Amino acid sequence: MTRALATLATATAAALAAAGLLAPADLDLAVTLLVYVTIAQAWNILGGYAGQISLGVAAFVGAGGYSTGLLLLHTDAAWPIALAGSGLVAALVALALAPALLRLHGAYFVVGTLVVAVALQAFVLTWDWAGGAIGLTLPFDALPGSAALFRAAVAVCALTLAATLLVRGSRFGLRLMAIRDDEDAAAGLGVSVPAHRLGALVLSSALTGLAGGVLALQLVSFAPDGMFALSWTLAALLAVAIGGGGTFAGPIVGAAVVYYGLTRQLDDLETLSLALEGALLIAIVRLAPRGLWPRISDWLIDAGVARGRRDHRQRAGR
Amino acid sequence: MSVDAIVNGVLVGGLYALAGLGLSLVSGVLRLVNLAHGATLVAGAYAAYLVLDAVDVDPLVAAPAAMVAVGAIAFLLQRYLLTDLMAAGPQAPMIATFGLALLVEAALQGAFSTDPKSLQAGYATAGFDALGVRVQSVYLVAFSLAFAACVATHLVLTRTRQGAVVRAAAADPGMAAALGHDVRRIYALTFASGAALAALAGVMTGTAQSFGPASGFGLLLVAFAVVALGGMGSALGALAGGVALGVIQAVGVEVAGDEYRDVTVYVTFLVVLTVRPAGLAFRGSE
Numbered sequence: 001m002t003r004a005l006a007t008l009a010t011a012t013a014a015a016l017a018a019a020g021l022l023a024p025a026d027l028d029l030a031v032t033l034l035v036y037v038t039i040a041q042a043w044n045i046l047g048g049y050a051g052q053i054s055l056g057v058a059a060f061v062g063a064g065g066y067s068t069g070l071l072l073l074h075t076d077a078a079w080p081i082a083l084a085g086s087g088l089v090a091a092l093v094a095l096a097l098a099p100a101l102l103r104l105h106g107a108y109f110v111v112g113t114l115v116v117a118v119a120l121q122a123f124v125l126t127w128d129w130a131g132g133a134i135g136l137t138l139p140f141d142a143l144p145g146s147a148a149l150f151r152a153a154v155a156v157c158a159l160t161l162a163a164t165l166l167v168r169g170s171r172f173g174l175r176l177m178a179i180r181d182d183e184d185a186a187a188g189l190g191v192s193v194p195a196h197r198l199g200a201l202v203l204s205s206a207l208t209g210l211a212g213g214v215l216a217l218q219l220v221s222f223a224p225d226g227m228f229a230l231s232w233t234l235a236a237l238l239a240v241a242i243g244g245g246g247t248f249a250g251p252i253v254g255a256a257v258v259y260y261g262l263t264r265q266l267d268d269l270e271t272l273s274l275a276l277e278g279a280l281l282i283a284i285v286r287l288a289p290r291g292l293w294p295r296i297s298d299w300l301i302d303a304g305v306a307r308g309r310r311d312h313r314q315r316a317g318r
Numbered sequence: 319m320s321v322d323a324i325v326n327g328v329l330v331g332g333l334y335a336l337a338g339l340g341l342s343l344v345s346g347v348l349r350l351v352n353l354a355h356g357a358t359l360v361a362g363a364y365a366a367y368l369v370l371d372a373v374d375v376d377p378l379v380a381a382p383a384a385m386v387a388v389g390a391i392a393f394l395l396q397r398y399l400l401t402d403l404m405a406a407g408p409q410a411p412m413i414a415t416f417g418l419a420l421l422v423e424a425a426l427q428g429a430f431s432t433d434p435k436s437l438q439a440g441y442a443t444a445g446f447d448a449l450g451v452r453v454q455s456v457y458l459v460a461f462s463l464a465f466a467a468c469v470a471t472h473l474v475l476t477r478t479r480q481g482a483v484v485r486a487a488a489a490d491p492g493m494a495a496a497l498g499h500d501v502r503r504i505y506a507l508t509f510a511s512g513a514a515l516a517a518l519a520g521v522m523t524g525t526a527q528s529f530g531p532a533s534g535f536g537l538l539l540v541a542f543a544v545v546a547l548g549g550m551g552s553a554l555g556a557l558a559g560g561v562a563l564g565v566i567q568a569v570g571v572e573v574a575g576d577e578y579r580d581v582t583v584y585v586t587f588l589v590v591l592t593v594r595p596a597g598l599a600f601r602g603s604e
Contacts, residue, residue, distance in 0.1 A: 053409055053412075053413075055416070097588075099592055100588050100589075100591050100592040101591075103591060103592065104591060106408055106409070107351035107408045107409065107412050108351070108591075110351065110353075110409075110412060111351060111353075111542055112588075112591055114353075114535075114539070115539055115542070115584055115587050115588060115591075116588070118535065118536070118539055118584060119581065119584030119585065119587075119588065122580040122581045122584060123581050125577075126577040126578060126581065230535065234420070237413075237416075241413075270427070271424050271427045271428045272424070274420050274421075274423060274424035274427065275420070275421055275424035275425065275428070277417075277420055278416075278417040278418065278419070278420030278421035278422075278423075278424060279417065279421060280417070281413055281414070281416060281417030281420070282399070282414050282417035282418065282421070285403060285410045285411075285413045285414050285417070286399065286402075286403065286414065289406065289410060
C-alpha cells in the first residue's frame with residue numbers, strides 16, 4: 001500500500017507540474033476525464049468494496065455541484081473554499097439520508113438510492129433560490145483559470161484514489177469486503193455492519209460531491225437536468241462494470257473507456273449511446289460478471305501475450 | 319382541505335395502483351427488483367399509440383393488443399435472459415433490468431422521437447359533477463379498471479389452483495420444483511403477466527397524461543412507492559397503496575403547491591422506507 005501511495009503521490013506531483021505545459025483545450029478535456037475517474041472510483045468504494053450498489057450517484061454529483069455554485073453566488077467564499085464545501089455538503093446529505101437508506105439492503109438499497117437521486121432533482125427543480133429549472137450561472141470573476149481548475153481536479157481525483165488505496169489496505173476496508181461477501185457472517189464475527197456501511201456511504205458521497213464541485217466550476221452554467229442527470233449514475237456504473245468492481249485499476253480503466261469510447265464518440269447520438277450503454281450493461285452481467293477488463297486481462301495472460309507478467313506472478317507466489 | 323381534492327386523489331390513486339400492481343406481483347413472486355417496470359408501462363402506451371394510429375378506436379380497445387405484445391416480449395426476456403441471471407443472486411438480474419430500461423427508452427426514442435404523445439379518447443378531457451364534486455372521467459375509468467384488475471389478480475392468486483402454484487413458487491421455489499412444478503415457467507408467466515398489467519397501466523396513463531420515451535423512471539418510482547405502501551406480492555395491497563399515494567399527493571399539493579406534485583411522491587416513499595424498519599419486506603415471510 002505504501003508503494004502504491006508513493007506512486008500515486010509521484011503521479012499527482014507530475015500532473016500538477018504539467019498543468020503549465022498543457023493547452024487550455026487539453027486541460028479542459030483532462031478535467032472532464034478526471035471527474036469521470038473520481039466518480040467511478042468513489043462509486044467503487046461503495047459498490048465494489050462495500051457491495052452497496054447505488055443508483056444515487058447523480059444525487060451527490062448534484063448536491064456537490066449546487067453547493068459550490070450557491071457558495072460562489074451567495075457568499076464571498078473563494079473558489080477553493082466553495083469546492084471544499086461541495087464535499088462537506090454531499091457528506092451531510094448522505095448523513096441525513098443514511099437513516100432511511102441504511103435500513104435497506106441489497107436490491108432495496110438500490111431502489112432507495114434511485115429515489116433519492118430523482119427526489120433531489122425534483123426538489124431542486126422547484127427551488128427558486130437555487131435557480132429552479134433554469135439553473136445557476138456562476139460569477140465569472142470568482143472562477144479559477146483552466147490551469148488552476150485542472151490542478152483542483154487532479155487534487156480531487158488523487159484524494160479519491162488515495163482513499164481507495166487506504167480503504168483497500170485497511171481494517172475498515174477488509175471489514176467492508178467481509179460485509180459485501182457475507183453480511184450475516186461479518187456481523188457474527190463482531191463487525192458493526194451499520195457503522196461500516198455508513199462510513200462507506202459518507203466517504204463515497206463526499207468524494208462524489210467533490211467531483212460535482214469540480215464539474216460546477218468547469219461548466220460555469222448548469223441546471224438540475226444536467227447536474228442531477230441519471231447519466232452520471234450510468235457513467236459510474238458502466239465504468240466499474242467494464243473495469244471490474246472491487247479493484248483499484250478497474251474503475252480507472254473503465255472511466256477512460258466510458259469517456260473516450262462512449263461519451264465523446266457518441267456526443268451527438270443520444271439514442272445510439274443510450275442503446276449501447278443499455279446493451280453493454282446487459283452483456284456484461286450476462287457474459288462477464290466480474291467486469292470486462294479482468295476478462296480481457298485474463299485472456300491476454302492465458303494467450304501468453306503477457307507471459308512475463310505471469311512468470312512474475314508465479315515468482316511472487318500469487 | 320376540499321372534498322374535490324380528496325376524491326380526485328383517490329381516483330388518481332387508481333392509476334397509481336394499476337402502475338404498482340404488476341411490479342408488486344413480480345417483486346413478490348420472483349423476488350426480482352424490476353427496474354424496467356416503468357419502461358414497460360411506456361412501451362405499453364406506445365403499443366396502443368401504434369394501434370390507434372392505424373385504426374380509429376378507443377385506447378381501451380387497443381389495450382388488449384398492447385398487453386399481449388408487451389407480455390410476449392417480457393416472457394421471452396424472462397425465460398432466456400433473466401432466469402439464468404437470477405441463479406447468480408439478486409444484483410445481476412436487477413442491473414440487467416436497468417440495462418433493459420435504457421434499451422427500451424433508446425428504442426422508443428429512435429422509433430417515435432422524443433416528442434410527447436398522448437392517446438386520444440372522448441373521455442380523456444371530459445369531466446362531470448357528482449354530488450357537487452368535479453370528477454375527471456378518465457380517472458374514474460382508470461380507477462374502475464384498477465379496482466377490477468387488483469381484485470381479479472387477488473382472486474386468481476388466492477382462489478385458483480394456478481394461483482396456489484404461483485404462491486408456492488414464491489414461498490419456496492425449491493420445494494415447488496421438487497413437487498413437479500416448472501418454476502422457471504411459472505416465473506416467466508408471472509413476469510409476463512406483470513408486464514401485461516404494466517402495459518394496461520401504460521395505456522391508461524397515456525390516455526390521462528402525455529408521455530415520452532423518458533417517462534419510464536418517474537412511473538417506476540410511483541410504482542415502487544405503491545409497492546412500498548401496499549406490500550410486495552399483494553394485489554389488494556397495491557390497490558390500497560395506490561389510493562393512499564393518490565390521497566397523500568392530493569393533500570401535499572393542496573398544502574405545498576402544484577409544483578411539489580412529484581416531490582410529494584418521492585418524499586412519501588422515503589418516509590415509508592424510514593418508518594417501516596423492514597423497508598419493502600415481503601409481508602408475512604422472511
